[in-house]
Amino acid sequence: MRRLSKSTKDKKVSGVCAGVGQYFGIDPTIVRIGFVILTLATAVIPCLIGYIFADWVMPKDNEV
Structure with a gap:
């Protein structure tokens, strides 16, 4: 199952995008x-504000 998570390898600011x-x-x-x-x-x-909220809510990809 895929989960939405922040990238730790290809990040520019926090990895959300x-x-x-x-x-x-x-x-x-x-x-x-x-x-x-x-x-x-x-x-x-x-x-x-939406980006900051997504940064706060989304786990990092190594935590999933």
């Missing part, structure tokens, strides 16, 4: 670019 990319089987760079575009196109503060 890399973990999401690994979970869905897509390149983490695409997830990072999509997150930046979504953040700039909508509201910056709610997206950053």
Whole structure:
């Protein structure tokens, strides 16, 4: 069973986008670019709060 977890190998900030990319089987760079575009196109503060929340909730991949 696959579980969503933060990446410890391919992280830039905290590994959230890399973990999401690994979970869905897509390149983490695409997830990072999509997150930046979504953040700039909508509201910056709610997206950053969501990222911080995901960082807090998601386990690291070596803890799963």
